[in-house]
Amino acid sequence: MSIHIRNVSKTFGDFQALKPLDLTIQEGEMVGLLGPSGSGKTTLLRIIAGLETCDSGQILFSDKDVTRLHVRDRKVGFVFQHYALFRHMTVAENVAFGLDVLPRDQRPDKQEIRRRVQELLERVQLAHLASRYPGQLSGGQKQRVALARALAMQPRVLLLDEPFGALDARVRKELRRWLRNLHDELGFTSVFVTHDQEEALEVSDRVVVMSQGQIEQQATPQDLYHQPASRFVYDFLGQVNVFHGEANGQRLQQGDAWVAFPEAQSPQAGQLYLRSHELQLQELPSDQANLPLEVKAINLIGAEVRLELEPIGWQSDEPWEVAISHSQYNAWQPQRGDRCHAIPLAAQLFVSGQDSQPRPLQWSASGKRQPISEPLKLAANCH
Numbered sequence: 250m251s252i253h254i255r256n257v258s259k260t261f262g263d264f265q266a267l268k269p270l271d272l273t274i275q276e277g278e279m280v281g282l283l284g285p286s287g288s289g290k291t292t293l294l295r296i297i298a299g300l301e302t303c304d305s306g307q308i309l310f311s312d313k314d315v316t317r318l319h320v321r322d323r324k325v326g327f328v329f330q331h332y333a334l335f336r337h338m339t340v341a342e343n344v345a346f347g348l349d350v351l352p353r354d355q356r357p358d359k360q361e362i363r364r365r366v367q368e369l370l371e372r373v374q375l376a377h378l379a380s381r382y383p384g385q386l387s388g389g390q391k392q393r394v395a396l397a398r399a400l401a402m403q404p405r406v407l408l409l410d411e412p413f414g415a416l417d418a419r420v421r422k423e424l425r426r427w428l429r430n431l432h433d434e435l436g437f438t439s440v441f442v443t444h445d446q447e448e449a450l451e452v453s454d455r456v457v458v459m460s461q462g463q464i465e466q467q468a469t470p471q472d473l474y475h476q477p478a479s480r481f482v483y484d485f486l487g488q489v490n491v492f493h494g495e496a497n498g499q500r501l502q503q504g505d506a507w508v509a510f511p512e513a514q515s516p517q518a519g520q521l522y523l524r525s526h527e528l529q530l531q532e533l534p535s536d537q538a539n540l541p542l543e544v545k546a547i548n549l550i551g552a553e554v555r556l557e558l559e560p561i562g563w564q565s566d567e568p569w570e571v572a573i574s575h576s577q578y579n580a581w582q583p584q585r586g587d588r589c590h591a592i593p594l595a596a597q598l599f600v601s602g603q604d605s606q607p608r609p610l611q612w613s614a615s616g617k618r619q620p621i622s623e624p625l626k627l628a629a630n631c632h
């Protein structure tokens with residue numbers, strides 16, 4: 250079932266939680282609502298569910314207007330961050346609950362309910378725990394019961410509000426992949442709320458980024474990452490290094506620090522946004538950039554080594570973060586206090602005084618750069 254949100258707005262007292270917005274979610278799509286706390290994600294989800302009314306606008310499921318339809322008649326499934334399972338009921342009874350309380354003429358017979366519950370428990374890999382009580386389950390298991398309970402009603406739309414928010418990072422990762430597989434297998438339409446960029450980018454077909462009750466951008470994870478429409482989206486999608494400077498000839502300059510623009514690109518005063526893997530570190534400045542940095546912290550956990558670096562002789566609101574491979578790290582073996590230089594490979598320029606789309610910049614890989622994996626002596630020299 251597709252969902253059409255048309256000109257929907259919502260105020261609480263004199264606070265406008267949602268400015269009039271439009272959004273279409275295609276049948277079978279999985280859409281992540283991503284945004285900082287208070288941006289209106291939950292309000293929008295609750296309006297889709299029928300748990301909240303909107304002040305203006307319409308909600309359509311396929312071509313049926315459900316704006317005034319009661320929550321129980323919208324036939325949507327919900328999963329919330331806090332499992333909300335019935336403590337005095339077993340896992341199987343929890344999953345069966347929605348079916349057991351259906352009006353008699355809609356209720357499947359006992360055998361059918363038992364069959365459906367068993368099938369769902371197998372699907373969420375909890376059949377062996379059917380007779381346990383919620384108090385005897387882990388957080389991840391409880392959340393899978395909550396999901397099975399929502400699916401028991403065979404909803405065409407599943408709405409999830411930070412479904413894995415209360416779980417630890419590893420379980421969270423495992424469950425979101427599992428949810429994505431389930432979504433693909435059963436073919437329902439899903440909308441989920443999260444403030445975790447990684448979660449949104451990993452499982453959504455499309456991500457809707459919200460800020461202050463508005464949609465900032467909606468795009469596939471790939472487009473969102475590569476073509477963020479605004480500074481807000483860029484900032485929100487993860488750690489970013491910012492170099493702000495004035496145009497000076499072919500350079501963007503701040504004090505003695507500078508970045509030379511690629512040929513045929515004229516600099517404009519502004520802020521250069523560089524992601525942690527769009528930079529290379531080396532011992533000396535090059536003809537491309539002079540961005541001296543000092544190593545402040547080293548994080549070895551993960552597929553890459555992340556270095557936290559402090560600008561030397563120039564300003565940045567936040568420390569810089571650069572990712573290098575473990576083999577580069579082993580060759581270089583940087584220590585806290587070591588000095589080095591950052592060389593940009595790619596960046597986006599947000600021009601001062603303009604709120605328009607950033608200008609993408611790309612430096613040719615054939616410059617006179619010395620990758621840091623080569624100069625084994627760098628750590629010793631770079632003091």
Ligand SMILES: Nc1ncnc2c1ncn2[C@@H]1O[C@H](COP(=O)(O)OP(=O)(O)OP(=O)(O)O)[C@@H](O)[C@H]1O
Pocket residue numbers: 261262264266284285286287288289290291292293442444
């Ligand atoms: N029932 C309410 N009464 C008054 N204000 C509300 C109510 N519900 C939400 N708000 C306000 O509306 C704004 C949007 O809230 P909402 O819960 O939609 O944000 P969110 O993006 O889901 O945030 P979070 O990630 O923290 O859950 C917030 O400023 C919130 O305080």
